Amino acid sequence: MSTTPENPTPETLLHDQLLERIRERACGYDRDNAFFTEDLAELSEAGYLRALVPTELGGLGWSFADAVRGQMRLAAAAPATALAVNMHLVWTGVAKVLRDRGDDTLDFVLREAGAGEIFGFGISEAGNDLMLFGSRTVAEPQAGGGYRYTGRKIFTSLSPAWTRLGTMGLDTASDDAPKIVYGFIDREDPDVRSLDDWDTMGMRASQSRTTVLDGAFAAADRIVRRLDPGPNADPLIFGIFANFELLLASVYAGIGDRALELAVAAAHRRTSMKNGGAALSQDPDIRWRIADAALAQEAITPQLLAIARDLDELVDHGSFWFAKLVGVKVRATETAKHVVDQAVRVSGGSSYFAGSELGRLYRDVLAGIFHPSDDESAHSTVANAWLGPLES
Known part of the structure; x- marks a missing residue:
């Protein structure tokens, strides 16, 4: 994808200056329990809510892999903003899944999103x-x-x-x-x-x-x-499930990325009187925690992008599609929790203050356990894929 104003990539549309403004507002929104009105206005103006809408319908024509990269960047700046925008992107993503497979049922969603409606x-x-x-x-x-x-x-x-x-x-x-x-x-x-x-x-x-x-x-x-009620192979159900799990996982992967950045910065900033004023980046225990977080976090992005590309390329995983989707959601959310926890331990007591960015990430990341599919449901889905359904 070329880097032009008419055809931006996730990195050029969600550029560093825009993300810094969004990050600066996040603390105030959290403190005041306020909606991200200014963020939404900037993101709408930039065209981000039209990311998955085809260009011929007024959108950016992004792939699902593009959307994953975009949501990770946005979530690293403001998780709550990214999570809320996710719900709009889910519906445009469902419409894209259907359209890519020859089903125009939700083309009206793409047309209206291209015209500025928010779903x-x-x-x-x-x-x-x-x-x-x-x-x-x-x-x-x-x-x-x-x-x-x-x-x-x-x-x-x-x-x-x-x-x-x-x-x-x-x-x-x-x-x-x-x-x-x-x-x-x-x-x-x-x-x-x-x-x-x-x-x-x-x-x-x-x-x-x-x-x-x-x-x-x-x-x-x-x-x-x-x-019919109950499990259903209809493409709409697949589209909802695929987009919800994939884009949700992207948000939590972005939280993990930012937490790791903050942990590294804290290790370089903080010093130890026991070690003659040396930076904590020289402490073996701190180094182990950051390495542990990095080892876990670096596995998530390649898997997210691989699944997104499979969705873009209409790869047929058969009965294993749902297992792959719940798997990446659970891994992304649980990994993000682990990485944030390690980052808090590295950063020390300052992260316990209400205005701390890392403290906010610690609270935000907990929401991941409540989004479907939860841990129990995911294990059931994966077990059914590998072992078949329970015998009656």
Whole structure:
């Protein structure tokens, strides 16, 4: 990909000056539990939200490998900003997965994202461990093929800013019910409410609030799938799963990268009175911790990029696709936790202060354990891929 203003790479679009401004704002957003309004404006102006939209539809035409590199860079500057932007990129990525495979179902997402619309991800529900394979939200069929959704969606990142919300619910009323119905609703719908209930340990700027649907309407041309509940081989499910896991892993890989940088800087900055004022970079124990973190962290990026390239190149991993995707998510999040922990130990008590960047990374990285697929679900998926399903 050439480096021109019309066709930027992740490194030229997310240039160092832009990322430094984003990094400088992150502490204030975290302290004030505020949405990343200025970050979003700069990223939108730069075209970052159009990264995965084809050039002919007004986008940058990036590959998934490009998006991985971009999200790692952004997360190293401001994890909460990257995590929230992820949810928009997921939907444009799903649309790209389908379009690359000859399915134009979500081309309207690409067209509208290319025109500046922002997509939210309204899928998660409290107590729903079935995730994509079941729903507590009611999807009520309407005359003409539309649906009204009634339920609560949690962890809706970009809550103050999304203009379109991709969601799903369970239709139990149609003749062929039950069906999981996926559709898109508009921000202007009077039957959509966003609660001001986001007050968390970390990832605060994402403002991933609860969304209440009180009969929110998705028109017939915005209903994109009606699927049987339970595991499903539909390309939409694959697209959601692939993009969510891959882009999520990229965010946490970026956190790990930044934590390692901060640990190295701290080792050079801090000194030891026991060793006559020598820098801690000369202490064997500190050197071991940084080497341990680096050994773990350096394995993540090559795997992320390999899986992204396979997605770009339509590689057929068959039943192992889901195992690979959950594997990279778990490895990226668990590695990031380990690297941040080592960095905190290297940096000392200063990282315990609320305004410390490393202290914020320590809080932000914990969110990784809550995103699907969790550790238990991932192990089940991998076991099924290698051993087959449990015998009944």
